Amino acid sequence: MTTTKDQGADHGAATGAVAAGSPASDAFAHQPLWKVRLALWRRSLGKTWGLFRENKMGMFGLGLILLFACMAIAHPILMATVWDPKIYDPVTGYSAVELQFVIVEGEPTDPSTQISLQEARLRLNPTVKVGQTVTIPVQPAPPSLKGPNPHLLGTDPQGRDILSQLLYSTRAAFFLGAVAALTTVLIATTVGSIAAYFGGFIDGSLMRLSDLILLMPLLPVLILVSALFEINMVMLGLMIGVLGGFGGVAIVLKAQALSVKVKSYIDAARVAGGTHWHIVLRHIIPNVLPLSFLYMMFGVTEAIAIEATLSFFGLLNVPMTWGIMINTAQNNGYLLSGTSYWWLLFPAGLAVTFLCFGFFLVGRGMDEVINPRLRAR
């Protein structure tokens, strides 16, 4: 869709001289076709990239995504090399600095070795007695670089490393986002293209289906489904993808496909003898795809946010995600601790927000590439 009508004035002559400034294409001649295609693909990508690069916010978003991608890759590497799984496993790991105190009546005279009964009861449990020596694990522990097993982002209320959880969950977020977004795009592109191209009864029934799915508010439906059935990440991704793909995105993509359908190159393809299948696959879908990719970005955002919300309500049975991390903080009552337990809330909360932010910004950046009118003049 990067065509604009004002490009390249005809030079009048029938010589067909190559427009000045264009790279010579004869380099392609006598090369295997797939190589040519690859080079072409790279070139068009390069052009899109050039346009995209001008979009500062889009670039910022891409930077964010890359950062998260690095994080996702880092986790298995760290687990295999630096981190001891017993301590750093995001779900079953445990480590805490343990402090020993003697329980005394009244106020302790030496706070480093003594602890009052009342404090000990609150910190541990109501069964402790005066005179007992107790071990109090510091968890959630604040971030620290000290010790043989440092916790750069501290530990959660169960003594698990926050950084490890954060990195591990990044992978889950990407995975879920990818499943949901790919499903969305696959369905929406197919449905939109087919509905637009064939029209009539097929269009009518597909669009009524879209209306119906639009009617289903995503979050409540998913909450009900997660209550009725056990769902895992793949199913969640698929469901978000299907509901999202049949709904609004299909309608948007159908509109796009309709505008493609009336172009005369579709007629040209028919006159050439192209089948419906050929036309949909070769002409309509490729022209709808850029917009699909745009919605794919938004789809990722939506999937991550929904997963986090469902986890926040404790409705998902998954080992560890950002939502579960926030849920853990909330379940343990640290959510409103202001900034004193910031590492419990901010890493996960900001990770959800920033990854969504990143994908959204890239989506918007792509939107401006696809839709030149939005570009700053």
Place this chain on the structure above:
Amino acid sequence: MAMMSATTRWLRLGALFAVVAMLVTACGPSGTSPSAVASAPASQAPTSEPPASEGPTGDLGTYKLGIFQDVETDNQWASADTSQNTVWNAYFLSPMTGSLYGTFMPGIEFGPVMADGDLQPTVAEGDKWIGTMKLRSGMLWSDGEPVTAADVAFTWHTVVSKDKGGVELLGPWQDFADEDVVDNVEATDDLTVKVTYNSQPGLAVWGPGTGVPQIPIMPEHYWKDIVADALTQDDPRTVLLAASGAEAPSLGATMFKDRQAGSFAASDPNPNYYDKGAEITSGGVTWTEGPYATAFQYTLYGGQDAAVLALANGEVDLLLNPLGMQRGFQDQVKENKDLTAIVNPTNGFRFLAFNHSRAPMSDHYFRDALTALIDKEFLTGNLLQGVAFPLYVILPEGNVNWYNKEVADQLATEGYAGLDTATRRKTALDLLTEGKYTWETAPTIDADGNFTPGSGIIGPDGKKIGTLRLISPTASYDPLRATAAAYIAGVAQDMGIDVVAVPTDFGKIIDIVFATNDKNEYTADYDMFILGYSLGSAAFPTFHCSFYCTTGDSNNTKYSSAAFDAAADTFNKAQTIEEAYNAMWEMEKLIAKDKPHVPLFDTGILEFYSNRVAYPFTDTLSGLQFINGNPSAVTAAK
């Protein structure tokens, strides 16, 4: 049970509680759920004025309590029937009622509440046994009508089954109307209640257990016509439960004032409270009953976050929650000079359950070996960050009057307490070998004590034992139990037993482990699970039989032992506390040996209140919520 600790979306906890309440009521504890109204010994004649010596003389203003689910009814019948038997209704409605006898906190003592004098043993009369109770004289309903023995009889006759001419209320009400045992309740004069039994009743029904002495008394003059009208209908129960109780007179410290659905419920102090101004001593604490508040307000909050903010803002004085507050709030509360945090032991336990109808869980070698592998000290002290403490018997230590330290310690030793990991592995290996278990790859311990994990355990019958599923709540529901399940699966795997922890939605666990067939028998279609129970009456623990008797209402592990059934029978028929005590510990020993449940750990209940208010005591089993926030005695702080 109060699986409070770190958990949880307490919305769901309501569900948990409801389920637990159902179970607990099945085993027959005291009346209106966790409440046991504290009141004056009968010897104490009510005085009209509170003693001047007590610092605060009253004007607390409005006593504001935070609750987390709506008060759904103002009808006392409904709130003690299964239909509305939520803890939230109880918080609001229980302080309005009274009974002849009850449990005093913090001492957990059974004694006379509205009765005159201690409960006397029943007397034989022909083939029947007669119990007699006398009401204190001069007590009035909040509308000024006198409280009479007829009110007690009316209450009982309303609750009983249709066959006996009653409305047939369900749930907790049935504890007071065990028709197999109780023949009749009648008022012989204004203040005397005569209870006729078919056979000699044990303490379980005549006395501190459950039964007529603890039935909440309802005002006959208010309800008579409504009940009579209901009895003419097709479904009298629904009619009675649907009736409004807003205008019904009260006995207790509070009386109904207003209720706005979704927002708040409010009550006023009852000028005719039967114990107003009485001095009461329990558990070594003495105080004078009020009420000192000019109004009571129960405000609904959607979550603990908002509620703690409101507490810090001075909008509420105490947060009521059967599961206590989340531990993370502790620091916030500690930093705030206006707030106090307290922690108390709870009346409950968390356990690992074995399915006794399915191999290999039905084999005691297997159960013993798995139990030996579980290092409860390590689990609670390290993995569960010390907020939980290990349990070796079912009866909680916090129930000081019933706890037998000697036996408990002995059972702990027999229950493999304090062993190191190597010894545990050796013990388990020996037990399994003795039980004729073999392995595809046997775990080994060499001369230096180095352990090599095994795999593929094979049962005594020569068949390979497949994967055993250990169902537990999810980490987001209760991290403690989820962690425990993962730990147990881990130690079992080392021993070559393929135990897999399956974190499962709480509601689903309940569906699975309490599933019944057409004949209302438990199907027990599971291998192992981890859950917890909250226990009803602390003064007379009647729950054992319900969980472990062959015909126990909640015996979903299919455990069956003639010895245990006999001990339970002795307990139920006991005429003295000592007899009951010994029978109960006999049952505990059998449980420890046979392991239908392996008690794992328990936690304290954490509560927060504003320093604006002062309580006569805060060290009390299951905390202030157990006594509904003590509305009758709370005062303004000095």
Place this chain on the structure above:
Amino acid sequence: MLKFFIGRLVQMVILFVVFLSIVWLLLQLMPGDISDTLIGNPDIPMSVRLELKARLGLDQPLLQQYITYITNFFFRFDMGVSFSRFPKDVSAVLLEALPRTLVLFLSSTLFAFWLGFKTGKLIAWRRGGRSEQFLIVSGVFLQTVFYPWFAIVMLWLFGFVFGWFPIGRFITAELWLGAPFEANDIFGRLIWTVVIASVAYGIARIVIGRVAKDLVTRERLAMLLGLLVVAAVVGYWAVNPAAKFAWDIVHHTILPVITLGLVAFGAIMLLTRASMLETLGEDYILTARAKGLPDNVIRDRHAARNAMLPVATSLVLALSFVIGGGIVTETIFSWPGMGLLFLQAINVSDIPLAVGALAITGVLALVGHLVADVLYAVLDPRIRIA
């Protein structure tokens, strides 16, 4: 127009039946028997269960069951009995929560659209500059922020730190103690006031459009009319004995509405901006400029009106969001509406109540859908022909 409206209405009802059917299918797909799901609560005595079974048609063959399910909903508004609030009917429980959700839902949607449209219009008109950058970044942030966290921060900041708004709850207990009416009455009256005022304003605007031909006069009259309507509403409530109660409700409503509205606002602002930019490139805007029309007339009458079309469509998409966000909002702000009810029902496995809440949510989405369609038709005369 009327024909169009009725046509859409019929379509919506059909859609809703399909929606209900899918929910029913989900229930059927659940492991176990549907009657266990719908009546198998141990708290419900056997006699009542049998009665319920007959009432809900669960003793009939599958097809008959389905028909009973649908007809029960449409003609008797019967969705069975709530497990957690037995013996209350699901419909009774839902009706109690509905007005409270409606207030939250309507106000935050209106707030988001009004503010989002105004802001989007302005930043598209005046491109460049820091304020545009700032608003875009905020808009994107609001749209992508993890909503539960955002809501909690809002509550903490404005309820606790600043203390401007009440923390949670939806009425002040002290004020309402012994109040002569139920909170829901006031809710109902508030909703009616707003609806009547909006309809009156809408009709009056149409009349003005017919009478006043001149654009400037029309704008002035419209503004005057707006003021009049606001004055009338305020006046009505000022002399009303329930004024302080209404104000109490409004005071409690502000923070949740702003929180929920802000997040939807981000999306609407961005969409309006994009749509305005598209419109501003059209020839007729150039023509309008060439004619020498004042800037604000071009902006508001020519550009914005057309730019509103995609925004009106997005109302449908926003609905789903506002409904989903409503659940979170109600939970965090202790707002006892449908969302909180739904979540509570889910948490205690009160399936009949949860399904009922979802069905009503579907109705809400439908009505929103219809409004968006009608709005679209009003804005775009081309649609009316079809």
Place this chain on the structure above:
Amino acid sequence: MTVADRSMAPSAPSSELPLLDIVDLQMHFPVSRGLFRAPTEFVHAVDGISFEIAPGESLGLVGESGCGKSTTGRMLVKLLEPTGGSIMFRDRDYERDVAHIKGKETKEFRRRVQMIFQDPYESMNPRRTIFDTVSEPLAVQKVGNVPEREQRVLELLRLVGLTPAENFLFRYPHELSGGQRQRVAVARALVMNPSFIVADEPTSMLDVSIRISVMELMAGLAREFQVSYLYITHDLAVARYMCDRIAVMYLGKIVEIGPTEEILSRPQHPYTRALLSAVPVPDPSQKRTAVEIKGGVSKPVNPPPECRFIERCPFAAEVCRTNPHPPLELRGDRHYVACYRVDEINAAIAAAAG
């Protein structure tokens, strides 16, 4: 139409059989009125036209926009299914009525026909290279392998004057100018060696300066490859340049048809006269009588039976109103006109000019 009418059908000059023999071709579009009601109104876009095209001949179809000329063109390449009539197509080894063929048969037919579209910016998929675009007919008809196709495309690109052809092979349409694109379109049309091409105003969107070169190209190629054209245009000047014969259409009917020079120098239908008077005359000394017509083209929804041109005809008379639409009648050298009052009009105009 009757058999008698058939004999009146305008015939091609050559004695051999025509390539295309179109008889009573109709295209009626329903005007939709609701979902469940059968349509009662139809747009008579093409209302029974008949003509022939000889092999190698170029027929110009001229008329205002909306007169049905594009519809006719699209029916001939099977983009539209005619509502009635027949299209007899005769090629080397092929002879059949293609009006109602379906599926595989259509595909087979399409090896022999092609179309060139008006808008060079929309007739090429912006996401496909010139090679993809030109070789598309080969690809879908499964002709040759990829290297062969590449050779064929290069050959054609050279032929249409896009040299060096290798430079154009892997470029995208947006990198080309309008004229270059139209050359590509010509190349695509010729790639299958068709015997018939429908050109739908192929130069109308091009700059005047390059129109000529494209037209020259097409004309040259037509001669070289013996291709027949149906050349659709609203511009008589273009038709004169490109075509051997011209057919003038008005509201779904052919009103006049004949050899180009005959039509241009001796127009007989009032509508043709009006069209011609709109063409600028390069030589001011040449005298020509202007015919002015009123109004614009009306919509042919369920048109009345009388002459289609009646409302705008300055010469309309009673005979036009009482009779059906006039048939085409021979009025000169292979020159057919559909008008009842040809003689009167000729006389009147001659008088006026005189």
